[in-house]
Amino acid sequence: MKKISVRATTATAPTELSAFDRTLCKMGLGNANLIHLSSVVPKDFSVEVTENKHTLDKNHQGDRMYVVYADNRTSTVGDKVAAGLGWVLTDSDGGWGLFVEHVGETEDDVQELINKSLTSMMADRQEYEWGNIQSKIISTACEKEPVCALVLATYKREDW
Known part of the structure; x- marks a missing residue:
């Protein structure tokens, strides 16, 4: 079974864009071109949360990385940002x-949106048996420099 790895981190930097880039670097993906996918986990894939940095060696600058991500950025001191991914797998049909x-101001806001979206999406696919909703959410606050929360x-x- 192939694996989709989920990572989450936050960063601060002089601009919102450089904070986003710094989160990618912290994940080991700063030198990859991201190709943002939509909403389907392919058959025969598992989804696993990891704290490990992705390992792209220096021979892979500019490679394509197929991803799903949520990022939330702010440069307003005192503002909070949260970002999260949610997923659900079928109990049959190849998994x-x-x-x-989703993004929001708090982790609770993001979790609520994830639950609403996935519940609705599963209802549109009633012919499948679904497992439990899972998620990874991270948040941070802007204290001085711009921040980014990325999952x-x-x-x-x-x-x-």
Whole structure:
């Protein structure tokens, strides 16, 4: 079974964009081109949360990385940002599933949106038996410099 890895981190930097880039670097993905996918987990894939950095060596700069991600950024001192991914897999039919990405001010806000979206999406696919909703959410607050909260799922790396 192939694996989709979910990582989450936050970062601060001089701009919102550089804070986003710093989160990617902290995940080991700063030198990859991200290809943002939509909402389907392919058949025969598992989804696992990891704290480990992705390992792209220096021969893979610019490679394509197929991902689903939620990022939330702010440069307003005192503002809070949260980002999260939610997923659910079928209990049969080869273990495929659905991903959603949401952002909000708090982790509770994001969890509520994830639950609403996936519940609705499963209802539109009643012919399948679904497992439990799972999620990974992270948050931070802007104290001085701009911040970014990022949760990212990596499917596959591909060179050119």
